[in-house]
Amino acid sequence: MKSISRIFVIGIVLIICSQFCVADFYNGNELYSLWKEYKKGEDGLKYNPVDSTFYMGYIAGTVDEMDHLLSLPPNVTLGQLCRIVGKYLDDNPNFHQLSASILIWTPIYIAFNKK
Secondary structure (H helix, E strand, O other): OHHHHHHHHHHHHHHHHHHHOOOOOOEHHHHHHHHHHHHHHHOOOOOOHHHHHHHHHHHHHHHHHHHHHOOOOOOOOHHHHHHHHHHHHHHOHHHOOOEHHHHHHHHHHHHHOOO
């Protein structure tokens, strides 16, 4: 039952994103590559700061564009959102061919909009 609910939520998010996210410049494979650089920086390893910053900016821009559809807590940080999306990317490589915006919105929606 839990997996059916998750699939339903992902379907709703996909429908919503398809209506609003028309500028899909990156897919999940590209976003994952950026996430790996961000994660290296978080872990104190040598990383590419341009890719890490781009990852943060892409997530911030996507969230800002769709903020009216989410109920984010008032104190949520960009770093927290980056880690939520990154964990989703790590756990779901079978979705990396999808639009980056969908792969940003899905885990954030699941994380903060559970009823």
